[in-house]
Amino acid sequence: MFQNQTFTSRYFDGVSAVPEEGTVLVHGQTIDFSSAETAHKLNVSQFAEFTLTHKGCKLVLRPDESKESPVLEIICSKSDAKQFESLWIQSKKNQSHAHAFFYSIREMNPIVLGGLSIVIVAIIGFFYFKGLELVTNLIPVSMDKSLGESVQMKMDAQFQECNTKATDRFFSEALKKIVPKGSPHQFKVSVIGSTIPNAFALSNGKIYFFSGLLNDAKSQEEVIGVLAHEVAHIEKRHHMRNLVKAGGTSLAISLVVGPGLGNMEFLETFTEIGSTILVLKFSRDFETEADVTSIEYLRNQNLSPSGLLTFFKRMQELEKESMESEDNPPDANAKDDEVVTKSLTDFLSTHPATEERMKTLASLIESGKKGTIKKVVSDKTWKDVQSVCLDFKNSDSK
Structure with a gap:
């Protein structure tokens, strides 16, 4: 997907408010972050959240509310950010059947997803209100x-x-x-x-x-x-x-x-x-x-x-x-x-x-x-x- 491409990036370690400036290089499912002082090797599947930003994308390592989570920001074009997202989604889909179903929905076209949501809600609503009719029969x-x-x-x-x-x-x-x-x-x-x-x-x-x-x-x-x-x-x-x-x-x-x-x-x-x-x-x-x-x-x-x-x-x-x-x-x-x-x-x-x-x-x-x-x-x-x-x-x- 990314052939010997490096991207400017910033890494927040979750402790200091000052990020480490560096670059990332992607090898399959592995992201190598390098800066003047440190280096981090991270697997794409480790990241709990992925968000598109106006400068590229942001990956959050863990959804931990008790303390700040390490965050990796990658500066790239919109098309490259989309490829990063696809790579992240694919890694999540491989974890379990439930993840495969959930992240397949996330990959869907927003218009198609919106239409499907309306249909599902309409079907659920129909049977819900039909069920209310049956409830009346139980009332003396x-x-x-x-x-x-x-x-x-x-x-x-x-x-x-x-x-x-x-x-x-x-x-x-x-x-x-x-x-x-x-x-x-x-x-x-x-x-x-x-x-x-x-x-x-x-x-x-x-x-x-x-x-x-x-x-x-x-x-x-x-x-x-x-x-x-x-x-x-x-x-x-x-x-x-x-x-x-x-x-x-x-x-x-x-x-x-x-x-x-x-x-x-x-x-x-x-x-x-x-x-x-x-x-x-x-x-x-x-x-x-x-x-x-x-x-x-x-x-x-x-x-x-x-x-x-x-x-x-x-x-x-x-x-x-x-x-x-x-x-x-x-x-x-x-x-x-x-x-x-x-x-x-x-x-x-x-x-x-x-x-x-x-x-x-x-x-x-x-x-x-x-x-x-x-x-x-x-x-x-x-x-x-x-x-x-x-x-x-x-x-x-x-």
Whole structure:
């Protein structure tokens, strides 16, 4: 590799801060260092570390933290430094199979190595998060109930329900048709007096409907479609799965970044952002799964699945109206309502875009059996359902 070439070099003995100036001559795996006062014969494999420098390369004899290690600096061109590195790597590869594997990776092209690293991390990440799904199966459903009950206590203390006999009858009949047989959950629906056209579910089977959704609904099947969606969230254990994945994501990032970040605040921020993005993605996946599952529930009872699609069409119209009115300053009452709306519906940012969900639902409805439009309750009872909480809201606004 080096035929009778000598290179200017400096040797630090690990004791004195003043280096010995001299030259090196390479014979196979042996490096001969000579100076005016001393001579050292060193084997390439003896050096624990090799580093390329702007003047050539540097070889560290041993990784000893207790005292300074002897260091040999060789002044040479970049091409010669690369040859020194290849010689050093080859000597390390000959020591053991583990060294051969590790130093073969070091020899790889940085671009190829980077691409390979991304692929390996992606594969590990895929199986890691798939494993988290299996972890959820080991958690008993009783934990879902406990989790939901703790949230329900806060909800019931903060908001006033305005259920009526009509709403109790409607949702009771609807749940009998939607909930799959053998479900381990006990479902119950409560209505909250609010103009927000929305609904959400807790992991213990408690479902909350905002009266605005009932008041503005165009048909029974629209509300039934939303109810089926919320039942699907509970049956698919989305609350617990999201909790497990969120915890798993935080753990994985913490293991990669490592403890003891010190003043490296940007890494902590990166960890938080990474966790947030992934958790939001999980929520979007769950929303899509709930949409698909709700269609299955409705078709199993030969009910029309188009109600949920109708609901999203109305939501899309409301979104457009909201965007158009953003520049108009709200009055005091509207502003208060806006604050309540925001505090209760921030979680909607985790949902897929309305347009995206409508396309998915339209495709599912088109590809399967249509089902029939069935009335769960009589027109009179439905009219009572749609007028629920109106008195409550009127008195609340005075």
